[in-house]
Amino acid sequence: MSPLVHQFAEFLHDLQQLERAALSAHGTLIVDAFTKHTPYDVSAVYLRDGRGPVLRLVAKSDACIAPDLIESEEIEAFLLDPEPRHLIPIRTIRDHFGIIALNGDAASDEDLQMLHAAGTFAGSVLSNHRMAQEMREGDFQLKYRLWELESLYDIGLSIAGTLNIDALADEILFRMISLINARRAALFLRDGDKFRVYRSFGDTRSDFLDDEITDRVVAAGEALTFEDASECIFPGCIATVAVPIKGNNAVIGVLAAGDRETREGDVGAFEANELRLLSLFANQVAIALENARLHKEALEKQAMQRELDLAATIQRDILPKSIPTVEGIELAALSRPAKQVGGDYHAFFQRDGSLTTIVADVSGKSMPAALLVSAFHAAVQLLFAEGRELGDIATELNRHIHSWSAENKFITMIMVTIDPEAETIQFVNAGHNPCYVLTGDHIEQLRSHGLPIGILGTSKYMTQTRPFPAGSAVVLYSDGINEAENVAGDEWGNEVFEELLALRSTISASALRDSIAEAVDAFVGEAAQKDDQTLVIARTAM
Amino acid sequence: MTEELRVAVDRKPNGAVLYTKGYINNVGGEEIANRAYELMDDNVRTLLLNLRDTKIVNSIGISILIEIIEKMIDKGGSIAFCCLTPVIHKTFQIMGLANYARIFDNEETAIKELGL
Numbered sequence: 001m002s003p004l005v006h007q008f009a010e011f012l013h014d015l016q017q018l019e020r021a022a023l024s025a026h027g028t029l030i031v032d033a034f035t036k037h038t039p040y041d042v043s044a045v046y047l048r049d050g051r052g053p054v055l056r057l058v059a060k061s062d063a064c065i066a067p068d069l070i071e072s073e074e075i076e077a078f079l080l081d082p083e084p085r086h087l088i089p090i091r092t093i094r095d096h097f098g099i100i101a102l103n104g105d106a107a108s109d110e111d112l113q114m115l116h117a118a119g120t121f122a123g124s125v126l127s128n129h130r131m132a133q134e135m136r137e138g139d140f141q142l143k144y145r146l147w148e149l150e151s152l153y154d155i156g157l158s159i160a161g162t163l164n165i166d167a168l169a170d171e172i173l174f175r176m177i178s179l180i181n182a183r184r185a186a187l188f189l190r191d192g193d194k195f196r197v198y199r200s201f202g203d204t205r206s207d208f209l210d211d212e213i214t215d216r217v218v219a220a221g222e223a224l225t226f227e228d229a230s231e232c233i234f235p236g237c238i239a240t241v242a243v244p245i246k247g248n249n250a251v252i253g254v255l256a257a258g259d260r261e262t263r264e265g266d267v268g269a270f271e272a273n274e275l276r277l278l279s280l281f282a283n284q285v286a287i288a289l290e291n292a293r294l295h296k297e298a299l300e301k302q303a304m305q306r307e308l309d310l311a312a313t314i315q316r317d318i319l320p321k322s323i324p325t326v327e328g329i330e331l332a333a334l335s336r337p338a339k340q341v342g343g344d345y346h347a348f349f350q351r352d353g354s355l356t357t358i359v360a361d362v363s364g365k366s367m368p369a370a371l372l373v374s375a376f377h378a379a380v381q382l383l384f385a386e387g388r389e390l391g392d393i394a395t396e397l398n399r400h401i402h403s404w405s406a407e408n409k410f411i412t413m414i415m416v417t418i419d420p421e422a423e424t425i426q427f428v429n430a431g432h433n434p435c436y437v438l439t440g441d442h443i444e445q446l447r448s449h450g451l452p453i454g455i456l457g458t459s460k461y462m463t464q465t466r467p468f469p470a471g472s473a474v475v476l477y478s479d480g481i482n483e484a485e486n487v488a489g490d491e492w493g494n495e496v497f498e499e500l501l502a503l504r505s506t507i508s509a510s511a512l513r514d515s516i517a518e519a520v521d522a523f524v525g526e527a528a529q530k531d532d533q534t535l536v537i538a539r540t541a542m
Numbered sequence: 543m544t545e546e547l548r549v550a551v552d553r554k555p556n557g558a559v560l561y562t563k564g565y566i567n568n569v570g571g572e573e574i575a576n577r578a579y580e581l582m583d584d585n586v587r588t589l590l591l592n593l594r595d596t597k598i599v600n601s602i603g604i605s606i607l608i609e610i611i612e613k614m615i616d617k618g619g620s621i622a623f624c625c626l627t628p629v630i631h632k633t634f635q636i637m638g639l640a641n642y643a644r645i646f647d648n649e650e651t652a653i654k655e656l657g658l
């Protein structure tokens with residue numbers, strides 16, 4: 001190989017390094033190669049910015065005064081000082097990459113051919129470099145689109161399978177930020193007429209989405225961008241985007257993001273493809289949030305049902321398992337709890353040949369009522385065991401329940417003691433329905449003569465006494481009997497009740513109980529039982 | 543929720559471990575790149591990035607991580623990742639990072655395998 005060819009090969013080899021070097025190193029590499037392998041000094045090197053018309057100064061000698069940018073290939077129009085001896089274009093047939101300004105002695109034709117050949121070679125290398133760069137960017141963009149699609153698919157699987165709303169909110173926010181290169185984001189969920197921040201990333205303005213923005217997003221029903229500083233969702237944001245999360249019947253939330261990043265390190269407006277992506281994302285989020293909401297509701301229902309079951313168990317366990325056998329008294333009872341646990345209570349006590357029965361109704365439903373019934377039951381058992389008389393028991397019960405229970409809780413109660421031998425009936429009626437005493441064809445009501453138990457701590461109750469001739473019956477009941485409703489919402493009522501009692505005043509206690517139950521059931525028909533039904537009937541022997 | 547990324551460096555006898563905490567976006571990516579390039583200039587040729595406290599990476603952050611990997615490969619070294627969330631792990635696979643950088647489930651295995 002001739003020395004000239006060898007020298008030219010080394011020149012090209014050095015220029016070949018452009019292919020692997022970073023863009024920022026290209027100017028230096030060109031200067032080094034031309035300085036090393038030609039007799040000329042490089043005064044300046046201009047390279048094109050991408051495919052645009054602007055040539056940028058990338059390297060120059062200390063002595064050269066040159067503008068940073070030139071707008072076209074007409075470098076002759078620009079004054080370089082000192083004026084270059086030679087201008088060597090860096091170009092291929094298709095593309096122009098830049099120009100090299102050289103100083104030095106006049107060149108021969110052969111030298112000029114070599115310089116131009118080197119410039120063309122450098123152009124080819126830069127062309128390869130650019131193609132490789134574009135391929136890499138294209139590959140990246142392709143993979144990025146694939147990642148977007150995979151993300152949407154994954155989001156569908158992942159967030160639809162996440163039923164914990166807190167975990168779901170984090171997942172939604174992370175995915176959204178990642179997908180659209182946002183620096184700030186928030187998930188707003190409906191809170192009445194407003195949308196409250198449920199999760200946020202970065203600085204957010206307030207706890208609620210601005211009313212005007214809310215109206216616009218809900219009305220649009222699709223992703224909207226806000227590029228006016230006055231209407232930005234986050235403070236100091238250049239541009240934000242908001243998209244409604246549409247549930248079955250209404251907008252259930254809003255996803256908002258701001259400060260979209262660019263590779264240059266700036267933040268800018270969101271692009272159309274990102275809005276489309278965000279809208280698709282919001283559809284997935286809506287399904288996931290609905291699933292989470294339904295799951296939460298199901299859990300709450302389960303918890304409520306467990307509470308009701310427990311309350312029913314408590315109440316069932318404290319009611320008499322069987323009716324006591326008392327000489328000279330026939331007893332019959334009916335206890336039908338409503339589906340939703342109420343607070344009916346009844347009990348029997350025997351003492352010295354007499355029988356005491358209690359029917360009570362605790363205000364409220366479910367667990368609180370069951371607990372109060374439980375406390376009432378314990379106190380009743382204790383007080384009767386002490387052998388106290390009815391008025392004293394009622395007074396003590398009132399004091400106990402008033403101090404123990406919540407302010408708005410009370411118990412209506414009727415207690416009757418039948419003494420077959422003395423043929424008397426004693427009673428205390430604390431705010432309860434009047435009970436009926438049936439003697440022959442005569443019906444008497446034993447009405448309330450005091451406040452319900454627990455209303456006023458200082459209330460005192462006096463025992464009332466009435467004659468109760470042999471063969472008489474007493475009928476105690478809760479308001480679930482006389483206020484039983486049919487499908488039309490009408491109550492069975494005391495008038496009908498009393499007519500029935502008048503017709504059946506002499507039949508046995510159990511027959512009378514069955515007769516009342518049948519009449520109530522016939523009246524109620526297909527309507528659901530709204531309240532506990534308790535009925536206690538005691539009849540003395542003739 | 544942490545917005546800005548923080549990077550901690552643990553020099554090892556045969557390389558270094560970078561711990562990231564926060565969002566790997568443009569700003570976060572540049573922070574990692576600066577620390578990685580400092581280490582490369584200091585002749586570190588094996589870098590392990592532990593992303594256990596990073597939950598979000600965006601596309602710009604990924605492109606910066608790719609640049610770091612390429613630069614290290616040019617210098618004859620290697621970069622590996624460990625402790626990725628399932629979402630970030632899948633992202634790295636789709637975006638091709640897994641083709642040029644090893645990914646480990648935990649730091650202990652990574653340090654052992656890389657000989658740090």
